Amino acid sequence: MDTSGAVVLAGTPIGDAEDAPPRLLRLLAEADVVAAEDTRRLRALVARLGVTPSGRVVSYHEHNEAARASELVEAALAGQTVLVVSDAGMPGVSDPGYRVVRAAVDAGVRVTAVPGPSAVLVALALSGLPTDRFCFEGFLPRKPAERRRALAALVTEPRTAVLFESTHRIADTLADMAQVLGPDRAAAVCRELTKTYEEVRRGTLAELAAWAADGVRGEITVVVAGAPPVPASTDDLLAEVLDRVADGERLKEATAAVAERTGASRRELYEAALAARDAAPGDPSHLGHPGYRGATSRKEGR
Structure with missing residues (x-):
């Protein structure tokens, strides 16, 4: 087998047995060790799939996964194919699997997967x-x-x-x-x-x-659904505009860039920037932005 000497995580059907990929059927039949979250459910699954495991079937669940992981890795180190399956879906996704992967990685054992259904x-x-x-x-x-x-x-x-x-x-x-x-x-x-x-x-x-x-x-x-975006305050947007201007960008271009990124009104943001500039003309520490190089007049700023 091309997966000998490896730990193979295999996704199993989450409901409809016909979702099982051909590679899963082959590995269930050929793997040296099949580690199942519930051996009774595994027997029911292979019966529905018409497959008979030829290897050793062992339990691998949340109560024994820490101890069982080392045993599975030892089998892989000995050149055996160890197939890990959960009751449904992908091992390691809210099901046992992480610990054997971590142990295999630490031992230098190859780890691969059979992609399958995922709820x-x-x-x-x-x-x-x-x-x-x-x-x-x-x-x-x-x-x-x-x-x-x-x-x-x-x-x-x-x-x-x-x-x-x-x-x-x-x-x-x-x-x-x-x-x-x-x-x-x-x-x-x-x-x-x-x-x-x-x-x-x-x-x-x-x-x-x-x-x-x-x-x-x-x-x-x-x-x-994720949380709706919280619109930035005018003060926050204005601070970004002034930062960009302080770095040498023209006020008009800085305002346009910030407005496009945030969806803010370009006109309102531009007017706020002009008002902030006019409130302290020529002050290099304007609004906490050292070196602010705003335009010297509204005409120039435009």
């Missing part, structure tokens, strides 16, 4: 929310106070956030999110992705919290 990316793509920048928060804390503190850290986060939640806590979590992040923040609740009863519910956090109050079943991924 994070599927939910992000289906959410209808911005996908150009996002962060993954995993599972929020179970205790209400700790959960609200974790959410408070996202109040000003500009990126779209993706997180997992259980059916037992989703109603409380959405209620907390509406309270902490704001009831009008856009979000999507994605459940049972790629399965028969797949559903994507989009709306504001207040609307989703009300919908979930009666209970939501299934595997759940929540996607929340």
Whole structure:
């Protein structure tokens, strides 16, 4: 095999078994060791896929991953292919995987992956929310106070956030999110992705919290819009204009550049810069900007 003597992280279907790539089927059949988050679920998966593992199957879950990692790395060092799979999705993404990768890297063992389905990316793509920048928060804390503190850290986060939640806590979590992040923040609740009863519910956090109050079943991924940009104050924008002028840029060009970048009114910003200049003409320490070289007249500045 071309992956002998390696640790291979393999993504498994998050619902529909037909999403399994051919390479996953081959490795399940040929790997020397298959480390599974839940060996019972692995047996059910290979039965659906029509594959029979020829190698040794061992458990690799959150309670034994630290101890098991060294054993898996030793097997790879001995030239064996070690396939690591989680119950669903990509190992290491809120599932065991990080520790064996870290141990393999430290031991100089090759680590590679079989790309596969990911609830994070599927939910992000289906959410209808911005996908150009996002962060993954995993599972929020179970205790209400700790959960609200974790959410408070996202109040000003500009990126779209993706997180997992259980059916037992989703109603409380959405209620907390509406309270902490704001009831009008856009979000999507994605459940049972790629399965028969797949559903994507989009709306504001207040609307989703009300919908979930009666209970939501299934595997759940929540996607929340990032914080809206906070417009810079006129004073901040004016300071940037004056900094650019102090560096030798003409007032007109400096104002145009700052206005274009921030969306501020070019005319209002220009007038504010003229007023600030006129308030202290000839003062090189004008508004805390040493060496400010503003135009000597409105006509020149224009």
